[in-house]
Amino acid sequence: LENNKLYCDPHFPANDRVLFFNGYNNDMVIKWIRPQVYGTEPEMMIDGVTRDDIRQGILGDCWFLSSCAAVSQQERFMKKILPKDQPLCGRGYHGVVCFRFWRFGEWVEVYIDDRLPTVDRKLIYAHCTEPNEFWVALIEKAYAKLRGCYQALEGGQTMDALVDLTGGLAERYMLEDYDPNMFRLILRAHKTGAFIACSRKGDWRESFKNDATGxxxxxxxxITSVIKVSFYYILIKHQMGEEKLLRIRNPWGDEREWKGSWSDNDVNWKWVDKKTKGIMQLQSKDDGEFWMSFKDFYRHFQEVTICLTGPDFDGDGVSDVVGNYFCHMEMIKGEWIKDISAGGSRNNLDLFTTNPQYLLSLYQPDDFNLQTDDPELEGMCSVVIALMQEQKPTREEGQNSHQQIAFVIYEVRIRNPKQRLNKRHFHSHHDSGRSGLYINYREVSGRFELSPGHYIIIPSMFQPHKDGQFLIRVFGEKNFKLTG
Incomplete structure (x- = not known):
């Protein structure tokens, strides 16, 4: 920096161009202010980072902020995202801030200046609960730069944000017909340190109207906690009962909370002992966090996203093991090239055979526990496969640069990665699994229970003859090999 001037980012300047797709604003008189001007003795973080720090602004980026709230519960990830020693005033302060995000297989550094958009000296976008704390506002700005502009954060996929913040693998589950096994999946994920988010359908702008549910x-x-709680009902012959509960947080951090059974002041808490309530950290506050039963959760939420982490899944050389979950990961980059390897869907098998093919070799089954595992899983390998297409920043409203993508798996006898499946094989063999319908998400994934053996993974776009780069990641408990 020349002449001790504070940094001004030439690639993400303090004007309407970085706020809106069209670079034009009719409604607000926006003034960009640095934290040292906005507050007294500003700090990046005060007493560490917690989920309670986060307050959403006028931007519809709850999908990103809820992911930040989830990741903030594990300090080791926040240390990767936010490098230390970045003062916002005083000695060593230069007006520049750095954040790290995981993008397409590697961590990238994003530098921004610390000027933030305000109206009447109030931050208009995400901010911290404490007026002198700024990590939330600044990480949102850095992510907006990565995506193209602030408006590019308006609506998005929670699973994308979780992956960008952790380098893990996110799985999406749609809550349709009631499945009691989903609670076991969420509980196991929580115990192993996975990050969990959930969402409801509809338009959040309509939510300012009265809603009986809250x-x-x-x-x-x-989802910040998962527990089975025992309670004592006097009215039912003094018998003990048990309820599956989830603690859930709204990134708005205000009074808009669940109003039904097991909400903050619900009568059910009368029958839970003080020790259990202490363990659960039960509080009656208008802070956006609340408890609700799993049955009510299933009734009112439509989607759950679970982001798994494992040994160095993010590729930074540091082990990310939490619990005893997935213990091995491999990834490989590839590309679809027009007229060479961009064959599209199975609608045209002659073209489909030109898509890239990758050999997955599973050598031994997962460990099996007769008491806790499902009998049908004995002798099987549990793997999660994910296909990600490269995403580029967008500056156009409504522009979705994602192609419709999917992958399919075939079991084979071959061991030579150079040997390819042909049209005859697709006619005579059923697949062993697939990611689902083609969809224009950045990443699609699937969990599969496969016998030890050899499999071919075929990633493809729905439309043929389109160029694109992709990343395949495979997660498993035992060692395996991915080649192509």
């Missing part, structure tokens, strides 16, 4: 439509939340 929940916000079209909104993303964070």
């Amino acid at each position: 929940l916000v439509s079209g909104h993303a939340y964070t």
Whole structure:
């Protein structure tokens, strides 16, 4: 920096161009202010980072903020995202801030200046609960730069944000017909340190109207705790009962909370002992966080996203093991090239055979526990496969640069990665699994229970003859090999 001047980012300047797709604003008189001017003795973080720090602004980026709330619960990830020693005033302060995000297989550094948009000296976008704390406002700005502009954060996929913040693998589950096994999946994920978010369908802008449930439509939340709680009902012959409960947080951090059974002041808490309530950290506050039963959760939420982490899944050389979950990961980059390897869907098998093919070799089954595992899993390998297409920043409203993508898996006898499946094989063999319908998400994934053996993974776009780069990641408990 020349002449001790504070940094001004030439690539993400303090004007309407970085706020809106069209670079034009009719409604607000926006003034960009640095934290040292906005507050007294500003700090990046005060007493560490917690989920309670986060307050959403006028931007509809709850999908990103709920992911930040989830990741903030594990300090080791926040240390990767936010490098230390970045003062916002005083000695060593230069007006520049750095954040790290995981993008397409590697961590990238994003530098911004610390000027933030305000109206009447109030931050208009995400901010911290404490007026002198700024990590939330600044990480949102850095992510907006990565995506193209602030408006590019308006609506998005929670799973994308979780992956960008952790380098893990996110799985999406749609809550349709009631499935009691979903609670076991969420509980196991929580115990192993996975990050969990959930969302409701609808338009969040309509949520300012009165809602009897207290929940916000079209909104993303964070699941911050999962527990089975015992309670004592005097009215039912003094018998003990048990309820499956989830603690959920609204990134708005205000009074808009669940109003039904097991909400903050619900009568059910009368029958839970003080020790259990202490362990659960039960509080009656208008802070956006609340408890609700799993049955009510299933009734009112439509989607759950679980982001798994494992040994160095993010590729930074540091082990990310939490619990005893997935213990091995491999990834490989590839590309679809027009007229060479961009064959599209199975609608045209002659073209489909030109798509890239990758050999997955599973050598031994997962460990099996007769007491806790399902009998049908004995002798099987549990793997999660994910296909990600490269995403580029967008500056156009409504522009979705994602192609419709999917992958399919075939079991084979071959061991030579150079040997390719042909049209005859597709006619005579059923697939062993697939990611689902073609969809224009950045990443699609699937969990599969496969016998030890050899499999071919075929990633493809729905439309043929389109160029694109992709990343395949495979997660498993035992060692395996991915080649192509």
